[in-house]
Protein backbone atom coordinates (compact mmCIF):
# COMPACT_ATOMS: atom_id res chain seq x y z
CA UNK A 1 0.00 0.00 0.00
CA UNK A 2 1.39 3.42 -0.89
CA UNK A 3 2.13 6.14 1.64
CA UNK A 4 -0.62 8.07 0.02
CA UNK A 5 -3.25 5.44 0.59
CA UNK A 6 -2.11 5.10 4.17
CA UNK A 7 -2.47 8.80 4.80
CA UNK A 8 -5.98 8.73 3.41
CA UNK A 9 -6.72 5.63 5.37
CA UNK A 10 -5.65 7.27 8.66
CA UNK A 11 -7.89 10.16 7.87
CA UNK A 12 -10.74 7.84 7.12
CA UNK A 13 -10.17 5.55 10.07
CA UNK A 14 -10.80 8.27 12.60
CA UNK A 15 -14.45 7.44 12.63
CA UNK A 16 -16.49 4.38 12.00
CA UNK A 17 -18.14 5.70 8.88
CA UNK A 18 -21.54 4.93 7.45
CA UNK A 19 -19.68 3.45 4.48
CA UNK A 20 -17.74 1.04 6.66
CA UNK A 21 -20.87 -0.01 8.54
CA UNK A 22 -22.76 -0.51 5.28
CA UNK A 23 -20.00 -2.56 3.67
CA UNK A 24 -19.30 -4.62 6.77
CA UNK A 25 -22.96 -5.47 7.07
CA UNK A 26 -22.70 -6.97 3.58
CA UNK A 27 -19.51 -8.80 4.46
CA UNK A 28 -21.19 -10.38 7.48
CA UNK A 29 -24.22 -11.40 5.45
CA UNK A 30 -21.97 -12.87 2.74
CA UNK A 31 -20.11 -14.89 5.33
CA UNK A 32 -23.36 -16.23 6.72
CA UNK A 33 -24.58 -17.08 3.25
CA UNK A 34 -21.37 -18.99 2.53
CA UNK A 35 -21.65 -20.86 5.80
CA UNK A 36 -25.28 -21.49 5.03
CA UNK A 37 -24.49 -22.98 1.63
CA UNK A 38 -21.77 -25.13 3.10
CA UNK A 39 -24.13 -26.24 5.82
CA UNK A 40 -26.72 -27.31 3.30
CA UNK A 41 -24.05 -29.20 1.40
CA UNK A 42 -22.92 -31.28 4.32
CA UNK A 43 -25.81 -31.15 6.66
CA UNK A 44 -24.70 -34.19 8.59
CA UNK A 45 -21.32 -32.91 9.59
CA UNK A 46 -22.22 -29.57 10.95
CA UNK A 47 -23.27 -30.62 14.43
CA UNK A 48 -19.95 -32.36 14.93
CA UNK A 49 -18.11 -29.20 14.02
CA UNK A 50 -19.60 -27.25 16.86
CA UNK A 51 -18.14 -28.17 20.16
CA UNK A 52 -20.69 -27.53 22.85
CA UNK A 53 -21.88 -29.73 25.66
CA UNK A 54 -25.42 -30.91 25.52
CA UNK A 55 -26.93 -29.25 28.61
CA UNK A 56 -27.89 -26.37 26.39
CA UNK A 57 -30.27 -28.57 24.48
CA UNK A 58 -32.58 -29.01 27.45
CA UNK A 59 -31.96 -25.54 28.62
CA UNK A 60 -32.91 -23.75 25.44
CA UNK A 61 -35.81 -26.10 24.75
CA UNK A 62 -34.84 -26.54 21.13
CA UNK A 63 -34.43 -29.77 19.30
CA UNK A 64 -30.88 -28.99 18.20
CA UNK A 65 -28.95 -32.22 18.06
CA UNK A 66 -25.57 -31.47 19.53
CA UNK A 67 -22.80 -33.85 20.25
CA UNK A 68 -21.85 -34.31 23.89
CA UNK A 69 -18.22 -33.38 23.86
CA UNK A 70 -17.14 -31.62 26.99
CA UNK A 71 -13.75 -30.04 26.57
CA UNK A 72 -12.12 -29.61 29.97
CA UNK A 73 -9.74 -26.96 28.72
CA UNK A 74 -12.67 -24.62 28.07
CA UNK A 75 -12.13 -21.54 30.18
CA UNK A 76 -15.56 -20.36 29.30
CA UNK A 77 -18.72 -22.17 30.24
CA UNK A 78 -20.61 -22.33 26.97
CA UNK A 79 -23.69 -23.73 28.65
CA UNK A 80 -24.53 -20.67 30.65
CA UNK A 81 -23.60 -18.33 27.83
CA UNK A 82 -25.80 -20.03 25.32
CA UNK A 83 -28.65 -20.55 27.72
CA UNK A 84 -28.58 -16.89 28.60
CA UNK A 85 -29.62 -16.21 25.03
CA UNK A 86 -33.12 -16.73 26.36
CA UNK A 87 -32.73 -14.17 29.16
CA UNK A 88 -35.46 -11.59 29.18
CA UNK A 89 -33.56 -8.59 30.54
CA UNK A 90 -32.56 -6.14 27.82
CA UNK A 91 -29.76 -3.75 28.79
CA UNK A 92 -29.06 -0.75 26.56
CA UNK A 93 -27.00 -1.57 23.46
CA UNK A 94 -24.07 0.04 21.68
CA UNK A 95 -22.91 -0.73 18.16
CA UNK A 96 -19.17 -1.38 17.61
CA UNK A 97 -17.15 -2.81 14.75
CA UNK A 98 -14.74 -5.60 15.69
CA UNK A 99 -12.17 -7.49 13.64
CA UNK A 100 -12.30 -11.25 14.19
CA UNK A 101 -9.81 -13.87 13.02
CA UNK A 102 -11.36 -15.30 9.87
CA UNK A 103 -11.73 -18.80 11.33
CA UNK A 104 -13.28 -17.46 14.54
CA UNK A 105 -15.77 -15.45 12.51
CA UNK A 106 -16.67 -18.49 10.42
CA UNK A 107 -17.10 -20.60 13.55
CA UNK A 108 -19.26 -17.96 15.14
CA UNK A 109 -21.52 -17.86 12.09
CA UNK A 110 -21.87 -21.63 12.22
CA UNK A 111 -22.79 -21.44 15.86
CA UNK A 112 -25.37 -18.75 15.17
CA UNK A 113 -26.98 -20.80 12.44
CA UNK A 114 -27.17 -23.82 14.71
CA UNK A 115 -28.51 -21.85 17.63
CA UNK A 116 -31.07 -19.94 15.66
CA UNK A 117 -32.57 -22.89 13.88
CA UNK A 118 -36.14 -23.43 15.05
CA UNK A 119 -35.97 -20.31 17.11
CA UNK A 120 -38.56 -17.59 16.59
CA UNK A 121 -36.36 -14.68 17.55
CA UNK A 122 -33.35 -15.04 15.25
CA UNK A 123 -32.20 -11.46 15.39
CA UNK A 124 -29.36 -10.49 17.70
CA UNK A 125 -28.16 -13.94 18.56
CA UNK A 126 -24.66 -13.29 17.26
CA UNK A 127 -24.29 -10.15 19.34
CA UNK A 128 -25.73 -11.96 22.31
CA UNK A 129 -23.18 -14.76 22.12
CA UNK A 130 -20.19 -12.45 21.75
CA UNK A 131 -21.52 -10.09 24.41
CA UNK A 132 -22.03 -12.85 26.94
CA UNK A 133 -18.63 -14.44 26.34
CA UNK A 134 -16.99 -11.07 27.03
CA UNK A 135 -19.27 -10.52 30.01
CA UNK A 136 -18.02 -13.76 31.58
CA UNK A 137 -14.40 -12.75 31.06
CA UNK A 138 -15.05 -9.33 32.55
CA UNK A 139 -16.86 -10.85 35.53
CA UNK A 140 -14.00 -13.29 36.09
CA UNK A 141 -11.57 -10.36 36.00
CA UNK A 142 -13.70 -8.45 38.48
CA UNK A 143 -14.25 -5.61 36.03
CA UNK A 144 -17.99 -6.23 35.98
CA UNK A 145 -19.98 -7.44 38.93
CA UNK A 146 -21.86 -10.68 38.41
CA UNK A 147 -25.36 -10.42 36.98
CA UNK A 148 -27.91 -10.74 39.73
CA UNK A 149 -25.39 -9.91 42.47
CA UNK B 150 -4.67 -14.47 -20.99
CA UNK B 151 -5.19 -10.81 -20.29
CA UNK B 152 -8.37 -9.46 -18.76
CA UNK B 153 -10.01 -6.06 -18.55
CA UNK B 154 -8.88 -3.32 -16.22
CA UNK B 155 -11.81 -1.88 -14.28
CA UNK B 156 -12.29 1.85 -13.75
CA UNK B 157 -15.20 3.11 -11.63
CA UNK B 158 -16.12 6.80 -11.77
CA UNK B 159 -17.82 8.08 -8.64
CA UNK B 160 -18.45 10.75 -6.02
CA UNK B 161 -21.15 11.05 -3.38
CA UNK B 162 -22.67 14.07 -5.10
CA UNK B 163 -24.72 14.54 -8.27
CA UNK B 164 -23.78 16.69 -11.23
CA UNK B 165 -20.00 16.32 -10.96
CA UNK B 166 -19.67 14.98 -14.52
CA UNK B 167 -19.43 11.28 -13.65
CA UNK B 168 -21.60 10.18 -16.56
CA UNK B 169 -20.09 12.62 -19.03
CA UNK B 170 -16.55 11.71 -18.01
CA UNK B 171 -17.07 7.94 -17.96
CA UNK B 172 -18.79 8.21 -21.35
CA UNK B 173 -16.10 10.28 -23.06
CA UNK B 174 -13.36 8.15 -21.48
CA UNK B 175 -15.03 4.99 -22.84
CA UNK B 176 -15.30 6.61 -26.27
CA UNK B 177 -11.66 7.71 -26.35
CA UNK B 178 -10.29 4.39 -25.10
CA UNK B 179 -12.32 2.54 -27.74
CA UNK B 180 -10.38 4.27 -30.53
CA UNK B 181 -7.55 1.84 -29.86
CA UNK B 182 -8.76 -0.82 -27.44
CA UNK B 183 -11.82 -2.86 -26.62
CA UNK B 184 -14.11 -1.23 -24.05
CA UNK B 185 -17.17 -2.29 -22.11
CA UNK B 186 -19.07 0.57 -20.48
CA UNK B 187 -21.44 -0.27 -17.62
CA UNK B 188 -24.19 2.03 -16.41
CA UNK B 189 -24.90 1.53 -12.70
CA UNK B 190 -27.14 4.59 -12.32
CA UNK B 191 -30.88 4.06 -12.67
CA UNK B 192 -31.06 7.50 -14.31
CA UNK B 193 -29.40 5.81 -17.27
CA UNK B 194 -27.51 8.93 -18.37
CA UNK B 195 -24.47 6.98 -19.59
CA UNK B 196 -26.80 4.63 -21.48
CA UNK B 197 -28.46 7.57 -23.25
CA UNK B 198 -25.17 9.39 -23.77
CA UNK B 199 -23.51 6.47 -25.57
CA UNK B 200 -26.49 4.94 -27.38
CA UNK B 201 -28.38 8.16 -28.18
CA UNK B 202 -31.50 6.44 -26.86
CA UNK B 203 -33.54 8.41 -24.37
CA UNK B 204 -36.55 6.09 -24.06
CA UNK B 205 -34.41 3.70 -22.01
CA UNK B 206 -37.27 2.42 -19.86
CA UNK B 207 -39.00 0.79 -22.85
CA UNK B 208 -36.08 0.12 -25.17
CA UNK B 209 -33.99 -1.68 -22.56
CA UNK B 210 -36.87 -3.24 -20.63
CA UNK B 211 -35.54 -6.39 -18.92
CA UNK B 212 -32.26 -6.03 -20.80
CA UNK B 213 -30.15 -4.11 -18.31
CA UNK B 214 -27.35 -4.54 -15.83
CA UNK B 215 -30.03 -5.41 -13.26
CA UNK B 216 -30.86 -8.60 -15.16
CA UNK B 217 -27.16 -9.27 -15.78
CA UNK B 218 -26.52 -9.18 -12.02
CA UNK B 219 -29.64 -11.15 -11.11
CA UNK B 220 -28.93 -13.91 -13.65
CA UNK B 221 -25.20 -13.99 -12.90
CA UNK B 222 -24.21 -13.60 -16.55
CA UNK B 223 -23.68 -10.31 -18.38
CA UNK B 224 -23.45 -11.77 -21.89
CA UNK B 225 -27.11 -11.44 -22.99
CA UNK B 226 -27.22 -7.81 -21.85
CA UNK B 227 -24.29 -6.39 -23.78
CA UNK B 228 -25.17 -3.94 -26.56
CA UNK B 229 -22.79 -2.83 -29.26
CA UNK B 230 -22.41 0.95 -29.58
CA UNK B 231 -19.71 1.13 -32.23
CA UNK B 232 -16.53 -0.68 -33.17
CA UNK B 233 -14.68 -1.66 -29.97
CA UNK B 234 -17.34 -0.12 -27.71
CA UNK B 235 -20.08 -2.08 -25.95
CA UNK B 236 -22.42 -1.14 -23.11
CA UNK B 237 -24.47 -2.85 -20.46
CA UNK B 238 -27.35 -0.37 -20.10
CA UNK B 239 -29.47 0.56 -17.13
CA UNK B 240 -32.89 2.07 -16.73
CA UNK B 241 -35.25 3.17 -13.97
CA UNK B 242 -35.73 -0.37 -12.69
CA UNK B 243 -32.14 -0.47 -11.45
CA UNK B 244 -33.53 1.43 -8.48
CA UNK B 245 -34.81 -1.94 -7.25
CA UNK B 246 -31.30 -3.41 -7.09
CA UNK B 247 -31.06 -3.59 -3.29
CA UNK B 248 -34.37 -5.42 -3.02
CA UNK B 249 -33.53 -7.74 -5.90
CA UNK B 250 -30.15 -8.59 -4.41
CA UNK B 251 -31.73 -9.30 -1.06
CA UNK B 252 -34.44 -11.59 -2.37
CA UNK B 253 -31.97 -13.43 -4.60
CA UNK B 254 -29.45 -13.72 -1.77
CA UNK B 255 -26.76 -11.99 -3.83
CA UNK B 256 -23.57 -10.68 -2.25
CA UNK B 257 -21.31 -7.82 -3.27
CA UNK B 258 -19.48 -10.14 -5.66
CA UNK B 259 -22.61 -10.35 -7.84
CA UNK B 260 -21.33 -8.01 -10.56
CA UNK B 261 -17.96 -9.75 -10.58
CA UNK B 262 -19.73 -13.07 -11.15
CA UNK B 263 -21.83 -11.64 -13.98
CA UNK B 264 -18.73 -10.21 -15.68
CA UNK B 265 -16.55 -13.28 -15.33
CA UNK B 266 -17.48 -14.74 -18.75
CA UNK B 267 -16.53 -11.51 -20.57
CA UNK B 268 -13.49 -10.30 -18.64
CA UNK B 269 -11.09 -11.53 -21.34
CA UNK B 270 -13.03 -9.91 -24.17
CA UNK B 271 -12.16 -6.35 -23.18
CA UNK B 272 -9.15 -4.21 -22.35
CA UNK B 273 -11.18 -1.81 -20.23
CA UNK B 274 -14.40 -1.90 -18.25
CA UNK B 275 -15.58 1.64 -17.47
CA UNK B 276 -18.33 1.99 -14.89
CA UNK B 277 -20.57 4.98 -14.12
CA UNK B 278 -22.15 5.09 -10.64
CA UNK B 279 -24.90 7.08 -8.93
CA UNK B 280 -24.03 9.56 -6.20
CA UNK B 281 -24.18 8.00 -2.76
CA UNK B 282 -23.83 4.94 -0.64
CA UNK B 283 -25.75 2.28 -2.54
CA UNK B 284 -25.21 -1.23 -3.83
CA UNK B 285 -24.92 0.39 -7.29
CA UNK B 286 -21.67 1.99 -6.10
CA UNK B 287 -20.38 -0.87 -3.97
CA UNK B 288 -20.75 -3.62 -6.58
CA UNK B 289 -18.34 -2.03 -9.10
CA UNK B 290 -15.79 -1.22 -6.41
CA UNK B 291 -15.99 -4.78 -5.10
CA UNK B 292 -15.37 -6.21 -8.58
CA UNK B 293 -11.88 -7.66 -8.80
CA UNK B 294 -9.70 -7.94 -11.88
CA UNK B 295 -6.26 -9.51 -12.25
CA UNK B 296 -5.27 -6.46 -14.28
CA UNK B 297 -6.40 -4.11 -11.53
CA UNK B 298 -9.53 -2.29 -10.45
CA UNK B 299 -9.48 1.42 -9.84
CA UNK B 300 -11.69 4.26 -8.68
CA UNK B 301 -11.66 7.78 -10.08
CA UNK B 302 -13.09 10.49 -7.85
CA UNK B 303 -14.98 13.20 -9.74
CA UNK B 304 -14.76 16.71 -8.35
CA UNK B 305 -16.48 19.81 -9.75
CA UNK B 306 -14.63 22.36 -7.62
CA UNK B 307 -17.65 23.14 -5.45
CA UNK B 308 -17.84 23.20 -1.68
CA UNK B 309 -20.52 20.48 -1.69
CA UNK B 310 -18.34 18.20 -3.79
CA UNK B 311 -15.33 18.94 -1.59
CA UNK B 312 -17.20 17.50 1.37
CA UNK B 313 -18.39 14.57 -0.72
CA UNK B 314 -14.81 13.48 -1.52
CA UNK B 315 -14.03 11.90 1.88
CA UNK B 316 -17.38 10.13 1.81
CA UNK B 317 -16.58 8.45 -1.48
CA UNK B 318 -13.03 7.73 -0.24
CA UNK B 319 -14.54 5.97 2.75
CA UNK B 320 -16.67 3.82 0.47
CA UNK B 321 -13.56 2.92 -1.54
CA UNK B 322 -11.55 2.15 1.58
CA UNK B 323 -14.25 0.05 3.24
CA UNK B 324 -14.86 -1.94 0.06
CA UNK B 325 -11.15 -2.46 -0.41
CA UNK B 326 -10.78 -3.81 3.11
CA UNK B 327 -13.75 -6.13 3.00
CA UNK B 328 -13.81 -7.27 -0.65
CA UNK B 329 -11.20 -6.03 -3.04
CA UNK B 330 -7.72 -5.72 -1.50
CA UNK B 331 -6.25 -4.56 -4.82
CA UNK B 332 -8.73 -1.74 -5.37
CA UNK B 333 -6.89 1.54 -5.80
CA UNK B 334 -7.86 5.18 -5.98
CA UNK B 335 -6.41 6.21 -9.31
CA UNK B 336 -6.97 9.91 -8.79
CA UNK B 337 -9.25 12.90 -8.36
CA UNK B 338 -10.44 14.44 -11.61
CA UNK B 339 -11.35 18.13 -11.56
CA UNK B 340 -14.19 18.65 -14.00
CA UNK B 341 -16.72 21.34 -14.93
CA UNK B 342 -14.12 23.85 -13.82
CA UNK B 343 -15.01 27.44 -14.60
CA UNK B 344 -11.89 29.18 -15.90
CA UNK B 345 -12.89 32.44 -14.23
CA UNK B 346 -13.83 31.15 -10.78
CA UNK B 347 -11.44 32.71 -8.31
CA UNK B 348 -11.75 29.92 -5.74
CA UNK B 349 -10.26 27.33 -8.10
CA UNK B 350 -6.74 27.70 -6.79
CA UNK B 351 -7.81 27.47 -3.15
CA UNK B 352 -9.79 24.31 -3.91
CA UNK B 353 -6.78 22.81 -5.64
CA UNK B 354 -4.61 23.59 -2.62
CA UNK B 355 -7.14 22.13 -0.21
CA UNK B 356 -7.47 18.90 -2.19
CA UNK B 357 -3.69 18.63 -2.62
CA UNK B 358 -3.25 19.06 1.13
CA UNK B 359 -5.87 16.43 1.99
CA UNK B 360 -5.00 13.90 -0.68
CA UNK B 361 -1.42 14.49 -1.80
CA UNK B 362 -0.63 13.61 -5.42
CA UNK B 363 -4.08 12.20 -6.14
CA UNK B 364 -5.31 15.09 -8.30
CA UNK B 365 -4.91 14.48 -12.04
CA UNK B 366 -2.83 17.15 -13.71
CA UNK B 367 -5.33 17.26 -16.54
CA UNK B 368 -8.34 19.39 -15.65
CA UNK B 369 -11.64 19.29 -17.53
CA UNK B 370 -12.92 22.81 -18.05
CA UNK B 371 -16.54 23.72 -18.52
CA UNK B 372 -17.39 23.93 -22.20
CA UNK B 373 -20.60 24.44 -24.12
CA UNK B 374 -19.54 21.88 -26.74
CA UNK B 375 -19.00 19.24 -24.04
CA UNK B 376 -22.43 19.98 -22.67
CA UNK B 377 -23.99 19.72 -26.16
CA UNK B 378 -22.41 16.33 -26.74
CA UNK B 379 -25.42 14.69 -25.08
CA UNK B 380 -27.60 16.32 -27.76
CA UNK B 381 -25.36 16.02 -30.79
CA UNK B 382 -23.90 12.59 -30.04
CA UNK B 383 -20.49 11.27 -31.03
CA UNK B 384 -21.26 10.29 -34.64
CA UNK B 385 -20.75 12.94 -37.34
CA UNK B 386 -20.58 15.68 -34.74
CA UNK B 387 -18.65 18.61 -36.20
CA UNK B 388 -17.64 19.96 -32.79
CA UNK B 389 -16.58 16.59 -31.39
CA UNK B 390 -12.86 17.41 -31.26
CA UNK B 391 -13.59 20.59 -29.39
CA UNK B 392 -16.03 18.85 -27.03
CA UNK B 393 -13.56 16.17 -25.95
CA UNK B 394 -10.45 18.36 -26.08
CA UNK B 395 -9.71 18.29 -22.35
CA UNK B 396 -10.38 14.58 -22.10
CA UNK B 397 -7.62 13.57 -24.53
CA UNK B 398 -4.74 14.44 -22.17
CA UNK B 399 -6.73 13.10 -19.22
CA UNK B 400 -7.15 9.65 -20.77
CA UNK B 401 -3.41 9.55 -21.56
CA UNK B 402 -2.60 10.48 -17.97
CA UNK B 403 -5.08 7.89 -16.70
CA UNK B 404 -3.47 5.15 -18.81
CA UNK B 405 -0.02 6.15 -17.52
CA UNK B 406 -1.17 5.95 -13.91
CA UNK B 407 -2.70 2.52 -14.48
CA UNK B 408 0.57 1.34 -16.02
CA UNK B 409 2.52 2.61 -13.02
CA UNK B 410 0.40 0.71 -10.50
Ligand SMILES: Nc1ncnc2c1ncn2[C@@H]1O[C@H](COP(=O)(O)OP(=O)(O)O)[C@@H](O)[C@H]1O
Pocket residue numbers: 162163164165166167168169170194303340341342369370371372373375376377379
Ligand atom coordinates in the same frame (compact mmCIF):
# COMPACT_ATOMS: atom_id res chain seq x y z
N1 LIG C 1 -16.94 19.72 -19.11
C1 LIG C 1 -18.23 20.08 -19.15
N2 LIG C 1 -18.61 21.26 -19.67
C2 LIG C 1 -19.90 21.64 -19.68
N3 LIG C 1 -20.91 20.89 -19.21
C3 LIG C 1 -20.60 19.68 -18.68
C4 LIG C 1 -19.26 19.21 -18.62
N4 LIG C 1 -19.26 17.98 -18.02
C5 LIG C 1 -20.55 17.71 -17.73
N5 LIG C 1 -21.36 18.71 -18.13
C6 LIG C 1 -22.81 18.82 -17.95
O1 LIG C 1 -23.06 18.90 -16.55
C7 LIG C 1 -24.21 18.19 -16.17
C8 LIG C 1 -23.87 17.11 -15.15
O2 LIG C 1 -23.01 16.16 -15.73
P1 LIG C 1 -23.22 14.60 -15.53
O3 LIG C 1 -22.18 13.92 -16.33
O4 LIG C 1 -24.64 14.23 -15.77
O5 LIG C 1 -22.88 14.49 -13.98
P2 LIG C 1 -23.16 13.29 -12.94
O6 LIG C 1 -23.19 12.03 -13.72
O7 LIG C 1 -22.00 13.37 -11.99
O8 LIG C 1 -24.45 13.58 -12.26
C9 LIG C 1 -24.75 17.59 -17.46
O9 LIG C 1 -25.76 18.43 -17.93
C10 LIG C 1 -23.56 17.61 -18.42
O10 LIG C 1 -23.96 17.75 -19.75
Ligand SMILES: [Mg+2]
Pocket residue numbers: 167168169190192194195278279
Ligand atom coordinates in the same frame (compact mmCIF):
# COMPACT_ATOMS: atom_id res chain seq x y z
MG1 LIG D 1 -24.71 10.57 -13.77
